[in-house]
Amino acid sequence: MQPVDVVRQIAARRRSPHTEVHWIPRTRGRIADGRSGRQEYAIAGRILGEWDWAAIDPMQVRTSKGVRHYFTGAMYFWQGTRSHVWCESQAERWEVLWLDYGGQVERLWAQPMAIVFGHRSPLAGRGHVPDFLAQFTDGSYGLFDVRPAERVDARARVQFDETAEVCNTLGWHYQVLTGHDPLATQNLDCLSASRHDRCRPAPAVERVILDAARGGRTRGELCRIASPACPPVACAWVDNLAWRRLLHVDLGATFNSDTVYSTVERVLGQEEAA
Template structure:
């Protein structure tokens, strides 16, 4: 399995085994390999700001950016790198001699690692199925997770993208106002009413505060529904129990 490290800027090869999987990949700080063609579907590749590490993640397609957005929102991935390594399938593999560059390497909040591939469900053909299956086998040998990300509901994704505009720390409400918002939403309340509760003198001022709490999963809403002033927010269990955002 070849990969590149930031310190040496050279390609390094290693045999897949549990010892390789147990290495501290975060300290290696891998550089993306980028073997795919990119720039597809009229999408200009973009750098997504990964909030947890204040670093950027390269996205080669709009589908990749949407999946990175959902991974960021999910809160289970601590660090994410784009195309930092490649898998060369060896003897015994149905793809012996071929190689594959997974889209993302992730370090999860529990310290474990995993690989992600991004492919819309309607574009997974027999070859892709085989490639993903063999990649999953490699991850099993490494002791890593593996998952193919196949997309989400379009409306839910657009709503989440709207919330993400307020994910930055500058949009966090002052602690005393955040407590008022969470208390008001215990039994459910519309977005419009919640804005008026949080900022009676200027309700629009509260929009970013509410969206920030929703992005941090302290407020719950139905992302699959139309997002407007009538959208209902409810305080999440993790907010009620004092779980960290």
């Protein structure tokens, strides 16, 4: 992705010899008439990386309309914080979906800051807006960039390498997300429809489903066991347990009523035996 206008403006104004991070705190990000508030900045360093970024709650920095003709910017509902994460492209939405399913990310901010590279960087005077800032379940932070593997060219690799170096200075994690198996992503998208709390089964029903799946059962069988009078009602319950990783399902296989679900304990037992 090309540097956006806001980064060019920062780089032209500052011309700092040091690599800097620029952001807009949400608590002071809007003034009375709704205009953007003052943008803050600091030299990239370990002290900055140890700040409580959840309290800063940075606003979106990039002002982009998304990828024309291919995707309309979408808001992904992040269940953990009951808030929406803005996605610039379908590739970003798929990666956010996988991050949500992985369960290692507590909070996620879209395009939360601009990095302006200092004189020692091969990108001196240029800037980059990472796609996502994440706070992980262990309290640590990290940045994510999204780029399909076939679009990671030499220019992008330099940008990603320099961003990784900044994250190393901050004491943060960094990863470039390059995509997943298309069929697995489609299957996960189907499961995600049942990720909401409204699809969570009652404790007693949850125990029935997990007990029935210990030997491995098809999705259709589990639905009939959980709700004999109306099996379709139980589809969301079964899929919710799979989304929460209490049931194992092969996302790389065809997904239908004959898909086999099994408890995590049974899958781990098979791996140990192998």
